[in-house]
Amino acid sequence: MENNKYAKELDVGVKVVQMASSLCKTVQKALLSGTFNQVKSKNDDSPVTVADWSVQATVSWMLCKYFGSQRLSIIAEEDVQALSEPDSVGLLELVVNTVNETLAKAPTYGLNGPSEALRAPQVLEAIGRCNSSGGPVGKHWVLDPVDGTLGFVRGDQYAVALALIDDGKVVIGVLGCPNYPLEKESLNYHNNIDRHTFPSTNMSEVGCVIYTSKGSGEAWMQPLINGNEGLQGPNRAKLIKVSSIDDPALATFCESVEEANTNHSFTAGLANGVGLRNKPLRVHSMVKYAAIARGDAEIYMKFARGGYKEKIWDHAAGVLIVQEAGGVVTDAGGRPLNFSRGIFLEGLDRGIIACSGVKIHEKIIGAVYASWDSSNL
Numbered sequence: 001m002e003n004n005k006y007a008k009e010l011d012v013g014v015k016v017v018q019m020a021s022s023l024c025k026t027v028q029k030a031l032l033s034g035t036f037n038q039v040k041s042k043n044d045d046s047p048v049t050v051a052d053w054s055v056q057a058t059v060s061w062m063l064c065k066y067f068g069s070q071r072l073s074i075i076a077e078e079d080v081q082a083l084s085e086p087d088s089v090g091l092l093e094l095v096v097n098t099v100n101e102t103l104a105k106a107p108t109y110g111l112n113g114p115s116e117a118l119r120a121p122q123v124l125e126a127i128g129r130c131n132s133s134g135g136p137v138g139k140h141w142v143l144d145p146v147d148g149t150l151g152f153v154r155g156d157q158y159a160v161a162l163a164l165i166d167d168g169k170v171v172i173g174v175l176g177c178p179n180y181p182l183e184k185e186s187l188n189y190h191n192n193i194d195r196h197t198f199p200s201t202n203m204s205e206v207g208c209v210i211y212t213s214k215g216s217g218e219a220w221m222q223p224l225i226n227g228n229e230g231l232q233g234p235n236r237a238k239l240i241k242v243s244s245i246d247d248p249a250l251a252t253f254c255e256s257v258e259e260a261n262t263n264h265s266f267t268a269g270l271a272n273g274v275g276l277r278n279k280p281l282r283v284h285s286m287v288k289y290a291a292i293a294r295g296d297a298e299i300y301m302k303f304a305r306g307g308y309k310e311k312i313w314d315h316a317a318g319v320l321i322v323q324e325a326g327g328v329v330t331d332a333g334g335r336p337l338n339f340s341r342g343i344f345l346e347g348l349d350r351g352i353i354a355c356s357g358v359k360i361h362e363k364i365i366g367a368v369y370a371s372w373d374s375s376n377l
């Protein structure tokens, strides 16, 4: 993929997501061990942590360094509001320390960090500058610093998601999946009939970054860089491909863990309608797209409730990765997702359907049409 038009963006993007994933692993460990427990609630009651802000600051700072701050457009989930409140001094200090500890290790990832530690105003500036509103013209970076923050605080699956949009099209996608098992054999959830959430224990090796570039027809998966080994280790990047299963009876579909984020009973009806037999694989975050791209599942469906508008950072990287790995992603009307209309997936028809191939995709779309009238979305 070196010869592509966005080679530099992809190279820096993968390295910076590697760094960010390592940051998340450290923070998740501290959170779970009780070293600190600062999880804030946003206005919509969703959680935000030291990791969300620290990743956003780190990625933003790095993109500015490599692509220049002038005219650099970044659209990302977090803002500085909660972090700037008087009772957030301790939290801000934790974020600043986390960012500096991460940036100090930049050479391990083949990147150059700052010559001296960043101070709080610089960290706030890096987070706050990611407030672009995107649009149909020019280059826009899209970042979800921690996708699946709920999974993150529960010690479960989450992802760091970075994409680049150029003139309305997603052109590179990078997903850091720090708790994703490298070997498919670890996905033995079918052996336990009571367990239908994604397994997060008893895995051999976990943690990877998955990346692609539009039109390459290739998606790659690489283990996360081990802090001590750095870039000296062997390049273990592997091509990944979607599953070749096209019989719904053998297919697995994945969806959000939280009933609040997707209508489980509607998707159960669709699954039943097309003859799916396996239980849904419920996974937090864009790891669902990773599962389709790598052939661990064949279908991902998301039907948000109550007029919720999907945000581009929750999908951009994952959609391109699935497409380049051989899959198909559309809205429930069968149309491509539109990333050119600002921070929302404007015009989305009902929901999102990502499949490993055309045949299963057509069946699901058909089932949506057949069942829509009787649905209570």
Ligand SMILES: Nc1ncnc2c1ncn2[C@@H]1O[C@H](COP(=O)(O)OS(=O)(=O)O)[C@@H](OP(=O)(O)O)[C@H]1O
Pocket (backbone or CB within 6 Å): 046, 077, 144, 146, 147, 148, 149, 150, 151, 255, 256, 257, 258, 259, 260, 261, 262, 283, 284, 285, 286, 302, 304, 305, 308, 311, 314
């Ligand atoms: N009401 C509602 N409906 C649909 N989707 C919502 C809703 N609220 C939030 N979100 C977004 O869902 C992101 C997490 O999505 P998941 O599908 O992985 O959900 S789950 O945590 O596994 O249930 C989550 O991403 P993060 O905020 O990055 O964690 C949200 O952007």
Ligand SMILES: [Mg+2]
Pocket (backbone or CB within 6 Å): 046, 047, 077, 149
């Ligand atoms: Mg969030």
Ligand SMILES: [Mg+2]
Pocket (backbone or CB within 6 Å): 144, 146, 147, 148, 313, 314
């Ligand atoms: Mg998200």
Ligand SMILES: [Mg+2]
Pocket (backbone or CB within 6 Å): 052, 077, 144, 145, 146, 147, 148, 149
């Ligand atoms: Mg997020």
